[in-house]
Amino acid sequence: MKRLLIPALLALLLPVVSACDSSEPDDHGAGEQEFITRLELRLTAGGRTVTAAAVDDDGDGTGLEIDELVLDAGTTYTGTVVVLDEINDEDVAAEIQEEADEHQFFFTPGGAAASRMSVVVTDRDANALPIGLAFTLTVSAGGGAQGTLNVALSHFDEEPKDGTSRSDETDIDVTFPVTIR
């Protein structure tokens, strides 16, 4: 038995080097991740359209650029929100619309011009609670001013969506600089 076992021990050591194949990943199969690469506000008033976008081509914040939102005083805009994942070519806003009862956008004016802006969400989910993909933005009359507009998307997974409170799961949180002319 001893004579049999020694070669057996050695033989078992050998078939090792080729045991694992190359680990090169398949570019088309592996590694798909979710990103948000573009958040855009499209505002129209009297046939004129104003847009401001936050663009993050890598989806990881490396080259994040946020446009300034330039608004006219004394104007009410009709707005929509565009959300895209351009890496995977997906319309995230359409997905939010599909799960409207689990999402809500919150628009929070800030800075010196905070009191000049008011946002009213105009779309409703199946429970008649606001979604925020569509809204109106009213800028009160007055002189030029500087401020910010924060756009946040809360995801309501288990916390009940009540139309007023935010959740602990924020999917989007971007603050646009605002100039009122």
Add this chain to the structure above:
Amino acid sequence: MALRWVWRASLLAACFLSVTGARAQSVLGIVRARSGEPLEGVHVILPESHRGAVTGADGSYRIDGVPPGDHEIEFRHVGYAVLRTIVWVPDDGPAVLDVALETESVRLRDIVVTAEGHAGEMLVRASRSVSVISTADLAELQGRALGDILGRLPGVTTLSTGPSIAKPVIRGLHSQRVLVLQDGVGLEGQQWGGEHAPEIDPFAAGRIEVVRGAASVEYGAGAIGGVVRVDPPDLPESRPIGGTLSLRGFSNNRQGAASLMVEGGPRGLPGLGWRARVSGRRAGDSSTPDYVLGNTGFEEVDVNLAAGYHRGRNGMHVMASRFSTTLGLFKGAHIGNVDDLLRAIERGRPSVEYAFTWDIAPPKQDIVHDILLWRGHVALPGGDVLESSVGYQSNRRSEFDAHARGRDAEEPAFSLTLRSVSGDLKVRMRPRGSWIGVAGISWQDQSNRNGESGFLIPNYHAITGGAFALASRISGTWTHEFGVRLDRRWMEAWPRERLSIGPFVRRTHEWTSMSAHAGTIRKLGAHWSLAAQAALAWRPPGVNELYNFGVHHGTAQFEVGDPTLGVERGRSADLTLRHEDERWTGEVTAYVNRMSGFVHLVPEAEPRVTIRGSFPSFRYTNADVRLAGAEGSLRVLLGWGFVADLSASVVRGTDTATDDPLVLMPADRARFGLSRTWVGDRFDLEAGLTVQTVASQARFVAGADFANPPAGYRIVGLDLVSRFRALGRTLTGTLSADNLLNTPYRDYLSRYRYFVDDPGRTVSFGLLVPFGSAR
């Protein structure tokens, strides 16, 4: 019951060596009970030659004048099954044969509280700081989770992610710095993850050994911080089929755990033994004293098959096991960005009132870990023993996000498959003079693959090889140990060119380095010993430390790897004082571990701002740190059947460049236990009360963490263990209450400390039912 060539026992046996070269030789060794303590008064007989000996207080025996060749040998002791086997006696040295005897049945009268019987063994256990949880202790802990069992040892804490995930922290180090071995093979899972628990069925443990501090010479680069060895009990031999059924239920999360073990050894085939075990557990949501922790249930099914055969000094062992679990992650810890985290910390409790449920919903983890192991040993002419092992492991991990955007919810957010093939070949030298030693080589081939969705760490392929030698010498009251090891690791990894996006690119790395160990033990009289050891250890950076890039949910941290990271090295020294006599047993260890190139996360000046919000950014960096501390344990027989246990540990981690304390170092802690045993005719009962006190971690950099370390806490536990005769067998019943007073608390090493308390009181009831020949 297998015969084992125990390294440490042969150290002891080497004391008795005499002149070599004579024709007639000696047979010597140590006889132990299966629980590990040496047995005195065992009759050791060579029936053919009518020679024999009786073991001494330390379990040692010696029979002189034995001619070389194979001999039948018998071990007989009252209350234990007779063990018969073959011993092979070489012609140029003694035969060392250590055996473990098995009790005929668990006898009521055997359980008497005593520190006698293993006198001296602990004193020369190791030059390192080592703790052992014996088979007997494990019988009382049956059904508990591995982390719960390990957290009872001094110097060991757990890094937990809710009730379902706990991984060992040894002297402040964990994950890739602590090696966990099952049946002698290093567990190869995604060990880098703080929320990735070791894939081990604690029911299958017959003995658990924890080495505190580096043990890289024996176990390779993964053991820079310590080793947890989970070994199965020895296989039976020449015994009819028998087994045990273990059951345990826990009140808090309504957990049920069960394990069925069947084993046997055909009488017609001495030397052959086998065992099969199936375990399962299922738990619902846990609760703190004040609220339910939503989605913290888990379910686990494990299967383990083992068989062994030995004849004389040759033998082999095969094992196949599967560990599979699905575990929920607390939903409230799955947050969006740093503002969400701060809001949750501010609130101090979950935003939702959860109701108890058994359901496990995303976020969750699915893990399947398979092991195939072959191990063999043959005696070489001259008395040395050649040992070899080959193991295959596959670890498949899928993690599911709370919600999958635009894809099937059944699809994981990411999945990883890690396959490893490893082996070693070593020669265990027979004693030469007062020296014994072992030398060998080991290798491993490992590949990691991402599944179709998601991407967390890149695919990689790594080949590691090492060669090592260890020697020890016993002379008089001194024991000396020396070891050296050389390892080389080659890795190719496939990260994305721009980390989160872009094409995959091939990157290669190569590391070579040396580990070394020297230790000495000095016996000081009959009851004291002093041990000192120094070790050099190293670890190549892990693939996550090189290439991680993304948000860690639950802490809202953006973690960035560094492909240029260097090797991490540790230089450590320990000093251990041990005492053992009839009244008290204890040890205390002081240590210092200076690590250069210690890889840790350092906050970056600017947070990472994305469309999802902003995240504090951390980068993996090499730093020079010092870990120093002490741990100790003491057991005192107080009289009137009372036993007191005390253990405590302290660790201080410091970045030596900045003098700042390291994050996530366990707070100072102490554990006090008082127990008493009553022995009756039909049953015995052991009752124990444990108080664990944990201080608040006062050493932290103010403002560096989102919340300060939680307050200290004190929790009380009560355990009743009884062995009793019923249904014609000896049953073991346990009734325990953990966190008896339902104290709300948060441990600093709980990853949920930002959000919620640790679980509240849980009452558990366990029963161990032997059957067949194990009755």
